[in-house]
Amino acid sequence: MKDGGVPSGDRRVRRTRAALARALLELAEERDLSRISVSDVAERAGVSRTAFYDHYRDVHELAEAACTAMIDDLIGLLPASGPDPEGEGPGSLAAFFASLAGHAGLYRGLLGPRGSAHVADHVRRRLAAAVRDRLRRDAAGRPSGPTGPPEASQDVLAAFVAGALIGVAADWLQRECPQSPGRMADLTWPLLSALDPGGRGDAGVSA
Amino acid sequence: MKDGGVPSGDRRVRRTRAALARALLELAEERDLSRISVSDVAERAGVSRTAFYDHYRDVHELAEAACTAMIDDLIGLLPASGPDPEGEGPGSLAAFFASLAGHAGLYRGLLGPRGSAHVADHVRRRLAAAVRDRLRRDAAGRPSGPTGPPEASQDVLAAFVAGALIGVAADWLQRECPQSPGRMADLTWPLLSALDPGGRGDAGVSA
DNA sequence: TCAGTTATCTTGCAGCTGTAAGATAACGTG
DNA sequence: CACGTTATCTTACAGCTGCAAGATAACTGA
Numbered sequence: 001m002k003d004g005g006v007p008s009g010d011r012r013v014r015r016t017r018a019a020l021a022r023a024l025l026e027l028a029e030e031r032d033l034s035r036i037s038v039s040d041v042a043e044r045a046g047v048s049r050t051a052f053y054d055h056y057r058d059v060h061e062l063a064e065a066a067c068t069a070m071i072d073d074l075i076g077l078l079p080a081s082g083p084d085p086e087g088e089g090p091g092s093l094a095a096f097f098a099s100l101a102g103h104a105g106l107y108r109g110l111l112g113p114r115g116s117a118h119v120a121d122h123v124r125r126r127l128a129a130a131v132r133d134r135l136r137r138d139a140a141g142r143p144s145g146p147t148g149p150p151e152a153s154q155d156v157l158a159a160f161v162a163g164a165l166i167g168v169a170a171d172w173l174q175r176e177c178p179q180s181p182g183r184m185a186d187l188t189w190p191l192l193s194a195l196d197p198g199g200r201g202d203a204g205v206s207a
Numbered sequence: 208m209k210d211g212g213v214p215s216g217d218r219r220v221r222r223t224r225a226a227l228a229r230a231l232l233e234l235a236e237e238r239d240l241s242r243i244s245v246s247d248v249a250e251r252a253g254v255s256r257t258a259f260y261d262h263y264r265d266v267h268e269l270a271e272a273a274c275t276a277m278i279d280d281l282i283g284l285l286p287a288s289g290p291d292p293e294g295e296g297p298g299s300l301a302a303f304f305a306s307l308a309g310h311a312g313l314y315r316g317l318l319g320p321r322g323s324a325h326v327a328d329h330v331r332r333r334l335a336a337a338v339r340d341r342l343r344r345d346a347a348g349r350p351s352g353p354t355g356p357p358e359a360s361q362d363v364l365a366a367f368v369a370g371a372l373i374g375v376a377a378d379w380l381q382r383e384c385p386q387s388p389g390r391m392a393d394l395t396w397p398l399l400s401a402l403d404p405g406g407r408g409d410a411g412v413s414a
Numbered sequence: 415t416c417a418g419t420t421a422t423c424t425t426g427c428a429g430c431t432g433t434a435a436g437a438t439a440a441c442g443t444g
Numbered sequence: 445c446a447c448g449t450t451a452t453c454t455t456a457c458a459g460c461t462g463c464a465a466g467a468t469a470a471c472t473g474a
């Protein structure tokens with residue numbers, strides 16, 4: 001029992017997990033996740049198939065672990081939702097789309113129709129959590145009215161924004177990125193602004 | 208060769224496909240799609256396993272075909288984005304969430320983390336297409352300015368809205384629907400209104 | 415360094431997958 | 445109805461899956 005995602009002190013464990021993650025990311029650049037078997041990953045990683053099962057239930061679980069760092073980098077690129085001091089939002093969004101395009105094959109293979117619902121769900125949750133955090137931090141800093149927006153409203157807004165970004169990104173990736181990252185940012189930014197409860201377009205949540 | 212989704216005149220084909228679809232929907236109410244094998248579906252449908260493969264590549268492809276009618280019903284419930292004569296938007300949205308809750312187990316099993324990326328992608332595309340259609344019809348009816356919003360902008364808005372709705376719905380389903388459908392509609396409607404280029408909050412697309 | 419722990423490897427198994435070939439029987443058409 | 449067509453069924457096979465038991469070897473902590 002060397003349970004799943006918990007970081008381990010044992011050198012062997014780190015070595016095996018790293019080899020598996022590396023092998024999976026390599027393979028995911030070559031073909032869709034649905035065409036990658038546990039045997040494939042284990043062989044490319046130079047690890048026995050049973051060792052794979054000692055760490056992960058299936059390919060999807062490994063994929064989740066393997067892409068978490070990349071996903072977090074991606075989320076870190078997103079603009080802060082709040083004050084937006086110098087209109088840096090669009091530039092930040094452009095960096096987001098550019099990074100997406102930089103690993104387009106990988107993201108398509110993991111998140112596209114032949115990808116993994118498990119990974120897609122993981123990304124959605126993580127993105128929603130990040131948005132929710134920023135909304136909270138945001139609301140704390142701003143002198144809100146007598147009563148701030150209720151919890152449920154924040155949750156819905158976070159899920160809404162996370163889903164929207166994933167929808168736009170997935171659509172763009174599947175069309176092979178016809179628009180430049182900068183243009184995508186210009187097209188997407190006004191939509192996000194319109195939702196921002198603290199931003200210029202204050203049509204945001206009020207119920 | 209009785210290729211995939213095309214409707215067939217042959218009684219045997221219709222019978223087999225209907226039996227498979229019915230069996231899959233039954234099983235999908237009982238457990239996650241990832242735990243449903245081709246053998247399971249074929250057996251429950253009273254059909255040989257090879258007959259399954261004569262019609263569909265795998266369980267995901269059958270699931271796509273089997274849930275298309277339900278999905279289209281769901282999409283049909285969504286409010287028209289345009290003039291919104293009598294503020295019927297929220298009510299329409301409430302019907303959408305209510306229908307979702309009515310088959311919560313099924314939708315969770317198909318679209319959740321243990322569901323199918325293929326089905327999820329299909330739903331996303333279909334929803335985005337529906338939104339795009341309404342935007343187009345909408346723009347045609349309204350006396351737009353000298354130049355209407357460009358194609359790309361409409362596509363991004365459609366993908367944005369489709370993703371957002373799926374994000375909110377998925378989040379709500381996974382939390383076991385703590386809010387009533389009506390409340391969900393009340394929380395979601397202002398977000399959609401804020402995006403509507405023709406609606407009250409005109410922070411919509413302009414670039 | 416030594417001892418105990420434990421990660422990995424090997425072997426083996428039952429079940430599912432995806433495909434193929436040929437036999438049977440139901441179907442639509444004239 | 446009789447015909448040709450074709451959907452379905454049966455049988456078979458190689459490969460992958462998920463899991464278990466036992467042997468080996470690498471690691472950690474003293």
